[in-house]
Amino acid sequence: MSLFLEISFSAMANGLHNWLAGSISNATLVSVTEMAIAGVSLLLFLVPLCFFLGYMERKVAAFMQIRLGPNRVGPKGTLQIVADTVKLLFKEGLTPNASDKFLFNLAPIIVVVTSMLAMAPIAFAKNFQIWDINIGVLYVSAISSLAVIGILMAGWSSYNKYSLLGAMRSGAQIVSYELSVGLSLISIVILTGSLRMSDIVASQADGWWIIKGHIPVIISFVIFLIASTAEINRAPFDLAEAEQELTAGFHTEYSGMKFAMFLLAEYINLFIVSAIAATLFLGGWMPFHLGNWSFFNNVMDYIPGSLWFMGKTFLIIFIIMQFRWTFPRLRVDQLLTLEWKYLLPISMVNVIIVTMMAIFGWHL
Amino acid sequence: MDVLMLSAEQNTPFNYFPIALQLVIAVGFVVVMMLVSHLLGPKRKTEDKLINFESGIPSVGNARQPMGIKYFLVAILFVLFDVEVIFFYPYAVNFKYLGKEGFLEVVLFVAFFLCGFIYIVKRGALEWED
Numbered sequence: 001m002s003l004f005l006e007i008s009f010s011a012m013a014n015g016l017h018n019w020l021a022g023s024i025s026n027a028t029l030v031s032v033t034e035m036a037i038a039g040v041s042l043l044l045f046l047v048p049l050c051f052f053l054g055y056m057e058r059k060v061a062a063f064m065q066i067r068l069g070p071n072r073v074g075p076k077g078t079l080q081i082v083a084d085t086v087k088l089l090f091k092e093g094l095t096p097n098a099s100d101k102f103l104f105n106l107a108p109i110i111v112v113v114t115s116m117l118a119m120a121p122i123a124f125a126k127n128f129q130i131w132d133i134n135i136g137v138l139y140v141s142a143i144s145s146l147a148v149i150g151i152l153m154a155g156w157s158s159y160n161k162y163s164l165l166g167a168m169r170s171g172a173q174i175v176s177y178e179l180s181v182g183l184s185l186i187s188i189v190i191l192t193g194s195l196r197m198s199d200i201v202a203s204q205a206d207g208w209w210i211i212k213g214h215i216p217v218i219i220s221f222v223i224f225l226i227a228s229t230a231e232i233n234r235a236p237f238d239l240a241e242a243e244q245e246l247t248a249g250f251h252t253e254y255s256g257m258k259f260a261m262f263l264l265a266e267y268i269n270l271f272i273v274s275a276i277a278a279t280l281f282l283g284g285w286m287p288f289h290l291g292n293w294s295f296f297n298n299v300m301d302y303i304p305g306s307l308w309f310m311g312k313t314f315l316i317i318f319i320i321m322q323f324r325w326t327f328p329r330l331r332v333d334q335l336l337t338l339e340w341k342y343l344l345p346i347s348m349v350n351v352i353i354v355t356m357m358a359i360f361g362w363h364l
Numbered sequence: 365m366d367v368l369m370l371s372a373e374q375n376t377p378f379n380y381f382p383i384a385l386q387l388v389i390a391v392g393f394v395v396v397m398m399l400v401s402h403l404l405g406p407k408r409k410t411e412d413k414l415i416n417f418e419s420g421i422p423s424v425g426n427a428r429q430p431m432g433i434k435y436f437l438v439a440i441l442f443v444l445f446d447v448e449v450i451f452f453y454p455y456a457v458n459f460k461y462l463g464k465e466g467f468l469e470v471v472l473f474v475a476f477f478l479c480g481f482i483y484i485v486k487r488g489a490l491e492w493e494d
Binding site: 032035036038039040042043088089090091092093094095096097098099105108109112113116117120130131133138158159160161162163164168169171172175176178179182183186189190193194195247252253256257258260261332333336337340341344345348351352355356358359 | 379380381382383385386387388389390391393394395397398400401402404405406407408409413414415416417418419427428429431432434435438439441442445446449450452453456457459460463464467470471474477478481485490492493
């Protein structure tokens with residue numbers, strides 16, 4: 001397509017595939033090796049990503065509160081998070097005597113593993129995807145809802161009143177908001193007719209759904225943003241770890257690397273939610289095109305797809321980070337009222353409207 | 365109906381193999397990180413360190429207390445409504461083949477659920493203030 005796409009990730013993946021197919025004769029072994037490489041490179045991608053998100057969160061917080069944020073370790077404070085991680089690595093990991101020790105240690109593993117698994121079907125660029133499965137969207141929502149088990153497990157096994165309260169709140173909150181997340185994802189599935197991530201991105205080649213889908217899709221995008229912010233336990237929906245009331249909620253008793261695992265999972269979840277929003281509503285790696293302006297469209301085509309994807313994802317991450325410093329925390333009854341009495345009926349009716357739109361072909 | 369046949373044809377267990385491998389790698393990563401931290405960190409465990417945190421005062425009572433029934437009520441309502449959301453997925457993929465009749469049936473389905481929803485609200489299941 002263009003010079004830049006030649007050196008893009010999909011070209012790299014193709015080159016790797018050809019090289020492996022040349023050097024290993026067994027076809028099954030080639031695909032297994034490829035999958036292993038994909039899994040390991042996902043890890044290599046996730047750790048710097050979480051470093052960057054941690055840095056970004058602190059800088060965004062600092063700018064919104066008119067202060068500087070981390071600026072001592074490394075240039076402009078970029079190595080602050082690395083230093084924090086090293087510190088956490090050398091900390092003593094305590095397991096309180098009264099706690100259920102097996103479940104206490106299992107909980108962070110479940111929380112991180114579910115969030116890492118949910119990364120698999122995300123399309124980073126054209127043909128650059130770890131796992132292009134035909135149930136992509138369903139898979140992500142299924143796996144990410146498993147994290148609530150880990151959180152409940154952490155809260156219950158800690159034998160701490162704050163942890164238990166935080167976990168119960170978090171459980172009620174995550175399951176409630178999952179309904180709205182599911183329904184707003186379904187509105188895009190209806191318009192696309194496929195659960196496969198690559199099909200969903202391909203259907204937006206002539207315009208992103210948020211533009212093509214008129215007001216109903218904008219409504220479901222807003223609902224998705226609100227509900228997924230609640231689902232990943234971020235402020236203003238961070239009742240599960242409301243510092244002023246519950247110390248640190250479900251991870252009060254955790255220290256050292258186990259605590260870092262909860263943080264890691266939080267940032268991976270933040271990335272996944274934003275990546276799903278970018279893929280479904282903002283066209284994934286599809287460049288922005290404006291009608292018949294062929295010059296403008298060509299210039300946009302020169303930007304690699306992975307950059308488009310990352311740009312859109314980080315835009316949404318930035319919006320979610322701003323929520324934290326813009327809205328006050330909700331009370332638990334307000335939280336459930338917002339979901340059950342407002343978002344759920346709205347998204348249910350919205351799904352019907354989107355279905356009518358798709359049947360009668362009202363979208364562009 | 366070619367979409368349905370295509371997806372049936374591609375659903376072999378090998379399609380799910382990448383995720384099994386991903387699971388192994390993810391579990392391996394977490395366990396290795398926790399082990400490394402366990403080996404590197406100090407191990408000076410004292411009695412005071414290992415009691416549960418309660419804002420610095422001696423721990424009072426039992427942490428395995430009964431919780432408010434509202435949380436469980438929300439969980440049960442979630443099961444009902446999540447089934448509805450799950451039923452939407454097959455419809456969402458195939459609604460073009462089902463046409464207007466299928467659409468009417470889904471509207472009926474949603475209407476039934478809205479009736480149940482109105483019942484829940486009227487019964488005060490979502491009122492958190494006693």
